[in-house]
Amino acid sequence: MRELELIDALETVLGRGGPRIVRWLGDDAAVVRARGYAVTSIDTMVDGVHFRRGELTPEEIGHRALAAAVSDLAAMGAEPGEAYLSLALPAGAGTDETLALVRGAQALAAATGMTIAGGDVTASTTLTVTFTVVGWTDDAAQLVGRDGAVPGDVVGVTGALGGAGAGLAVIEGRAPTLDPAVADSVRARYARPQPRLDAGRALAAAGATAMIDISDGLASDAGHLARRSRARIEIALDALPLEAGVIEVATACGEGGATFAATAGEDYELCACVPESGLKVVETTFASRSITVGFTVVGRVVEGEPGVVFRGANAALAGYEHSI
């Protein structure tokens, strides 16, 4: 299928954008009516590095690549906007596979209020999916960076951790005796992560001082918060909310559940620092916005050398200290 025909086919898959999209596919560039501030992130997933083609369906590959990018907008507290897709396709990737990948992304875009407004299709030896996502806000002061955490803040995470890592372990056959229903559930956590746009905006509105999405694992991502905030973060391993099945998978992999959850990554939950006095506001904001995902306090920003330290009995990470 020639590039032009493929692009025509893609147009039929993609939903028509809202009234803010002035021009889109088929021109040299998309034109979008702006709001006050553009919040932009670019994220690439490569076959063999971030996923394996045989292990995920094309729909899942498309969903997951967009989810990872949109998760960065969630971590800023931005509102959804547009996505731009670059697909580098190996010779073996047929039209059906390509359209299925775009359909997977389009379904997530529709569910999260994003519009896929442009793209590029090229040949390659390696399937490579890049999404640039643009979110918007009218007030830059409503956005949350990584750099505002101060001693006294509590540290919390949305949802439950470890599910994506457990899902990958299932896919890779490392937990063969897991209950099939639990296996399906954690596999879906890996294959179809849900970016926490609503929770991110609620946390921003509730006064979060620093925020990041958990893509590399809490140990690593809390380290980014500590580094940018020049702050010391203590995390209680025993407080981590674990996805169902994580303990079983971790055990099969020879690890403790909390350690597994703190290091496995790709959950795309949010980790946010909030003034202790603001916890009640987080609760009421989540409730008033009908946000059903939880926010669990897992640690605290304390005085001391910048870095992350884990506390907790019977866990390999206890006493782990990530100085920076």
Add this chain to the structure above:
Amino acid sequence: MRELELIDALETVLGRGGPRIVRWLGDDAAVVRARGYAVTSIDTMVDGVHFRRGELTPEEIGHRALAAAVSDLAAMGAEPGEAYLSLALPAGAGTDETLALVRGAQALAAATGMTIAGGDVTASTTLTVTFTVVGWTDDAAQLVGRDGAVPGDVVGVTGALGGAGAGLAVIEGRAPTLDPAVADSVRARYARPQPRLDAGRALAAAGATAMIDISDGLASDAGHLARRSRARIEIALDALPLEAGVIEVATACGEGGATFAATAGEDYELCACVPESGLKVVETTFASRSITVGFTVVGRVVEGEPGVVFRGANAALAGYEHSI
């Protein structure tokens, strides 16, 4: 070099953005104060498809990838804004090569008024460089799409054509007897194309009805204009402005100069349709803005079946008709 260290090193290469950049590298997303309309394009270049690593320097690869993306902004008549870079690096790409690539892009960004405001670095088997570029305008009516050409318009191109194709022929050893100074000159046209941002805005201001950048070759790109405008475009091959050396290279390749120039592509000049009465305005606008690149009339939009037809004696494309 770990990703974090590489990103730190990249921060030293990249210039600090202007006052419109609120947040940039090191956060989950960049934050940019917007103007009325965002004009956005994503463009990927893959080693072995769009260039070969041994044939271009890393600086040239970076320059060329950004130039191709910015050229899309030029073709819309947009003003420069921000660029977001995703680099997928094979194991063999060292830090020096990577930083050189970014330096090449950064130099072009600085020269064109763009700010590289964010990025992503990942591993891959294939060097893959993706740029998303965002331009801005306060007035969407000032932008030019591909779809406004009407019978009576003249069709023109900026600069000279065929140079990039000639440069590639030189790089690939297909024109071994070319004068070395000319060879260097056409090689640079391939390796370091100059996006025509100023000319694009001038053509938009002068009333261009349809515009595209010449990435695939005039024959193909005029076809895009014809297709989107549902218009018939006649091009006089003998009128094409040829870069110095193109005739010699074309002859070495067994082609006529104009045919070569019309099909070789990657010149990143602009092809614009302008009402005949507006040609004088183009001239005075270019002059008043000190734009030194030329604008040469090469054809006309006529009544008839949508498509592109070439006219001209002694040329392989004469009588070529690209119906759509």
